[in-house]
Amino acid sequence: MLKRKGLLLVVSGPSGAGKGTICKELLKQNDQIKLSVSATTRKPRNGEVDGVNYFFLEKEKFQSMIKNGEFLEYAQIYDNFYGTPKAAIIECLENGQDVILEIEMQGARQIKEVYPEGVFIFVLPPSLNELKNRIVGRGTETEEEIAKRFSCAFEEINQIVNYDYFVVNEDVSKSSKEVESIILSEKNKVSRYKNNIIAKFKEEL
């Protein structure tokens, strides 16, 4: 049998495109895929569990982890840090387990620099108008923020060229199945496994 490393799936795209719902559906249908848990220095909110929603860290700990290169990516938002710890993910991948990471576009860019063998998936809204409707529908943003988001959306979509795959999020179940196909097909990619394949057959000679 061919030993195959796990895949790191990086799911990103414009805010409101629906990356969260796709990931949730994918995880529901595929319990062998692991969701990466981010670390943060912000305080837990009501009901949030350490190690499930986030790893809640002290600022000193977070900063020393930055210094030691222990994050795949991190960002500071106002007073708080958010980041993706490297060690747990790498361990899963080495054990052949696939890991999914839902992240905004700047984080995805950072990850691509340090882990280009990741599978980068861009979630597209069916249209810009639909994207706007979704952001309005969430009711969490002010009118000004919505206008700003919308005007950035096209520019964000242009960044699709840095991704491997896109998924048009019209139907969450269809989108999740498309991601499943991406995972399966990546496990059949020659560029990932050619050395293992050739070595395996060489043993028989």
Added chain:
Amino acid sequence: MLKRKGLLLVVSGPSGAGKGTICKELLKQNDQIKLSVSATTRKPRNGEVDGVNYFFLEKEKFQSMIKNGEFLEYAQIYDNFYGTPKAAIIECLENGQDVILEIEMQGARQIKEVYPEGVFIFVLPPSLNELKNRIVGRGTETEEEIAKRFSCAFEEINQIVNYDYFVVNEDVSKSSKEVESIILSEKNKVSRYKNNIIAKFKEEL
């Protein structure tokens, strides 16, 4: 809706790896995929139907098609020519229909030169020994031919580096599903559709 061109799937690999059985299973499960029919100058055998098993052509016609560049690939085997006519395939692809082409490795190489956007799939036997057993089992080759095939097999497997995907043919139904995933995921590849995507969203601005 995003307009997506059909895919040309080129299924190749060492003789005896099972490309034929995988293609048959895939076509049985997916009647929207079209099988490419080869042209030949050899005479039809009992029960062979023109346009189904082969397009049976006169040698003069075949040679004028070669001259006019009407083949994706062709080869002469002893006195007969075999080739893949381009026009019918290109028409299908333009109409968004996927076409599958089962072909030996030299033909696949020729196709890659003229149609690099094809999806090149290499069918691997589970092991070299298994490959030998299958060729022996077919009972169509002499002992000498079998020995020759086997000694070439490892060299052939090294050519996998020129392919996009591999499928280890242990279980035909599993292999066929892997090819299905490859087809689906290729339709979500940014490199294929980025210009269409950006143009589509630009219309909305």
